[in-house]
Amino acid sequence: MVLKDVIEEKGKTAFMLGNEAIARGAIEADAKVVAFYPGAPTSEVLDTLSDALDNFDYQMEIATNEKVALEICAGAAFAGIRSLTAMKSVGTNVASDTLFVLGYTGVKGGMVVVMADDPQAHSSQSEEDGRFFAPNTYIPMLEPSTPQEALEMVKNAFEISERHRVPVIVRTVTRVNHQSGIVQTGEIKRKAFQKVKWKELSEKYITLGEVARQKKLKMLERTMKIAEEFETSEFNFNERARSDTGIITSSVSYLYVQEALNMLNAQNRVNILKLGTTYPLPKNKIEEFIGDLKKLVVIEELSPYLEKEILSIAKEVNPSLQVYGKISGDFSEACEYNPNIVAKGIATALRMKVPEYESIIKEAKELKTLIPDRFPTFCAGCPHRATFVALNQALRILKAKGQEHYLANDIGCYSMWVFPPISQADSSLCMGASVGVANGLSHVIEERIIAVVGDSTFFHASIPAIINAVHNGNKFTLIILDNSVTAMTGQQYNPSTEFIAGGKQGKKISIEGICKAIGADFVEVIDSYDVKNNVEIFRKALEFNGLSIVVSRRECALYGDRIKRRRGEKIVPVYVDKEKCKRPYVCLRTFYCPAYEIDEDRQPRISAELCDGCSVCSKLCPIQSIKPVEVKK
Amino acid sequence: MSLNIFICGVGGQGLVLLTSVIGYACVKNHIKVITGEMYGLSQRSGAVSVHLRIGEDAYSPLIPFGQADILLALEAIEPLRYIEYLKKDGVVLMNTRIMHPPVETSKIVDNKAAKYITLEEIVSQLKKWTPNIAAVDALKLAKEAGNVRTENTVFLGCLSALVSFLPTEESIKEAISEAVPKKTVEQNLKAFYLGKESAFNSLCTLVPCRK
Numbered sequence: 001m002v003l004k005d006v007i008e009e010k011g012k013t014a015f016m017l018g019n020e021a022i023a024r025g026a027i028e029a030d031a032k033v034v035a036f037y038p039g040a041p042t043s044e045v046l047d048t049l050s051d052a053l054d055n056f057d058y059q060m061e062i063a064t065n066e067k068v069a070l071e072i073c074a075g076a077a078f079a080g081i082r083s084l085t086a087m088k089s090v091g092t093n094v095a096s097d098t099l100f101v102l103g104y105t106g107v108k109g110g111m112v113v114v115m116a117d118d119p120q121a122h123s124s125q126s127e128e129d130g131r132f133f134a135p136n137t138y139i140p141m142l143e144p145s146t147p148q149e150a151l152e153m154v155k156n157a158f159e160i161s162e163r164h165r166v167p168v169i170v171r172t173v174t175r176v177n178h179q180s181g182i183v184q185t186g187e188i189k190r191k192a193f194q195k196v197k198w199k200e201l202s203e204k205y206i207t208l209g210e211v212a213r214q215k216k217l218k219m220l221e222r223t224m225k226i227a228e229e230f231e232t233s234e235f236n237f238n239e240r241a242r243s244d245t246g247i248i249t250s251s252v253s254y255l256y257v258q259e260a261l262n263m264l265n266a267q268n269r270v271n272i273l274k275l276g277t278t279y280p281l282p283k284n285k286i287e288e289f290i291g292d293l294k295k296l297v298v299i300e301e302l303s304p305y306l307e308k309e310i311l312s313i314a315k316e317v318n319p320s321l322q323v324y325g326k327i328s329g330d331f332s333e334a335c336e337y338n339p340n341i342v343a344k345g346i347a348t349a350l351r352m353k354v355p356e357y358e359s360i361i362k363e364a365k366e367l368k369t370l371i372p373d374r375f376p377t378f379c380a381g382c383p384h385r386a387t388f389v390a391l392n393q394a395l396r397i398l399k400a401k402g403q404e405h406y407l408a409n410d411i412g413c414y415s416m417w418v419f420p421p422i423s424q425a426d427s428s429l430c431m432g433a434s435v436g437v438a439n440g441l442s443h444v445i446e447e448r449i450i451a452v453v454g455d456s457t458f459f460h461a462s463i464p465a466i467i468n469a470v471h472n473g474n475k476f477t478l479i480i481l482d483n484s485v486t487a488m489t490g491q492q493y494n495p496s497t498e499f500i501a502g503g504k505q506g507k508k509i510s511i512e513g514i515c516k517a518i519g520a521d522f523v524e525v526i527d528s529y530d531v532k533n534n535v536e537i538f539r540k541a542l543e544f545n546g547l548s549i550v551v552s553r554r555e556c557a558l559y560g561d562r563i564k565r566r567r568g569e570k571i572v573p574v575y576v577d578k579e580k581c582k583r584p585y586v587c588l589r590t591f592y593c594p595a596y597e598i599d600e601d602r603q604p605r606i607s608a609e610l611c612d613g614c615s616v617c618s619k620l621c622p623i624q625s626i627k628p629v630e631v632k633k
Numbered sequence: 634m635s636l637n638i639f640i641c642g643v644g645g646q647g648l649v650l651l652t653s654v655i656g657y658a659c660v661k662n663h664i665k666v667i668t669g670e671m672y673g674l675s676q677r678s679g680a681v682s683v684h685l686r687i688g689e690d691a692y693s694p695l696i697p698f699g700q701a702d703i704l705l706a707l708e709a710i711e712p713l714r715y716i717e718y719l720k721k722d723g724v725v726l727m728n729t730r731i732m733h734p735p736v737e738t739s740k741i742v743d744n745k746a747a748k749y750i751t752l753e754e755i756v757s758q759l760k761k762w763t764p765n766i767a768a769v770d771a772l773k774l775a776k777e778a779g780n781v782r783t784e785n786t787v788f789l790g791c792l793s794a795l796v797s798f799l800p801t802e803e804s805i806k807e808a809i810s811e812a813v814p815k816k817t818v819e820q821n822l823k824a825f826y827l828g829k830e831s832a833f834n835s836l837c838t839l840v841p842c843r844k
Contacts, residue, residue: 014660015656015657015659015666122671175669175695178671179669179670179694180652180667180670181667181694182660182665182667255692255693255694256693258692259692259693259697262690263697338695338697338698339693339695339696340697340698357697357698361698361717363762364716364717367713367716368714368716371710371714372734372736372740372750373734373736374643374679374680374711374734375679375734375736376644376679377678377679377735379645379677379678380677380678420736421739421740585742588738588739588742589739589742592735593735594678594732594734594735596735597738597749598741598742598749607732609772609781610645610732
């Protein structure tokens, strides 16, 4: 990222990632409070605003979870101050308790919630369709297709929010967040930040019982008004053609439609209605569009959210309309779309020759039989790998005594443990769920239960389940992998780091301090790299008659490397002494480090370019044949 | 007309930075550009890919199957993984460097008869798709430039030789200087030139290049 494009006062033509454009939109809209919990594909909104923080006067927090982030923004908006948060839709699940009541209470200052879905589950546990949050919470929703539109919609959402005194969702998908393109930025005209007097605002944000019933009616009224306004929104537009066929689409699918029509050479053969305001829907506009069509193709990823609404409108205004979508079986609810899938659907409706792509895929597949999979794995130097090596050795000792185990994995870099060649975990659900599930399993299975969470996941969603375990006397082992940062999303700071947003000094929270304060009887802190000693500590923890907690601590290798480079420290790789190596393969069989390969003599070889110099493998080698390379002075 | 480049490689090789530099250079030359980037997890060593589209009639952030003009692979195994995106007469511009994933190594440790995939095997498979293959030892050139992490810029140098690659050399050099860490600007510019030079013996025998 070139930060200067994000912070430059004058508007200009720039090359921006969708997430950078969202951040720029927040700055141009003069947002004063921003708060986030990182989550792909939205993390770069946080990163960009953190990098830009020195240049502006907004308050920024990297919050402990999405619910707290949303509430930080709500607090600001209650006092009339503009605020923005961004989260992946599975994060919205965590925040949703608050989101639902914000629909009732409303806000005073503009409040924008960027919510990203991840069709194809590229970096998520599910293909959630977060759009349903909007009708469920009566919170209006906009959907951009491009970085440019994302910037415009974020700015506009603040205005809608203030006009109707309700938060506004800007819903994206991975292919919008991680799409780069040409963006024309606007001017930055920010007012100096000033605290306000709460008493002078005379606002109340309460909803309960009778108050809630009254607010519900007002919420319905508000939604009608917004729907009316959206009928003329510039974010919904028609591209007319002399044809009895139409397409209704939104989000990134609009770009696939354009591409597909270009592929089919059918640009002027269909009418297009592109929807940018997808809750509440502009029903009159849809009525007018479909009124005299014979055929309609609805192109949207995931659930038939638009399609169902459109079908119910069509029933009234054009009952004979033939609708091609998911319900008709022309498109799938599974996985993300692409230009080829969309071209096929449009060609079917237009009775054109359906462009074939399955044969290309099939032919390509035949060429790929040779190539190995490249699953995401622990980086060279990753402390998690060392922790799991020690844990596995302890588990072998236990197994020799006839004790089996259940491993509950969780969300973070340590999730990689479920992929080959390691493939180890009995469950892996969502943030913090491993600890909750361990509580339940402790009542019903005979094996020793191990739950694993990272530092960020510990703070995010694990603490209530740990308290539950201590309070109820549930017996399992909890391993907290503390690598100092939220590594998987790009090494953002969290309460285990001494820094906060913008790299400013913060207060580091002690994980073991919390565990001890809760009343856990077995809390041990280990250095992840110290495999030999850690085996014995894990053995004790696994045999402990109660909840045992092991905090395995060592900073993320990528984060550590950044610090080392900044300090001018050298990373000294290790190598295999071919004379000494007797090929016991302890390094290769237990460690699975990406810096390792096997050479022509079937001896391990370490790539100096990839090795991080953690030296854990050299400590594991029974014949001490792995040594640091000599560094020229 | 648009130029579609599908870029692939391994996490940590600097695909995203390479994409940004090309994007900044396009903006400087008022050329339309759109990308779709896939790097959900921040780990090193996983497969990473970018759809890069330069020119007026590129609408979608994803290149349709069989429409990429160039398949640029910063690692040698990866072009096969995404071959369906390449045109049948398209160009594979690839690194000779193979980074064997732990999955492959573990199979070889367990089975004495198993062997690593070789560059020859990969190229012979690729040739079933297209005759136009240019392989560059980018790691060697990056080392020559003084920084092993400039393989990405070596390939940018290769691309810059192409007639179909619109951003000017001036704008690319400016973009490199703005985007890479200050300390590595010289090394990156050197890597750029080494890459460009190398193109004249390989890539330019397959596609029209600037003099």
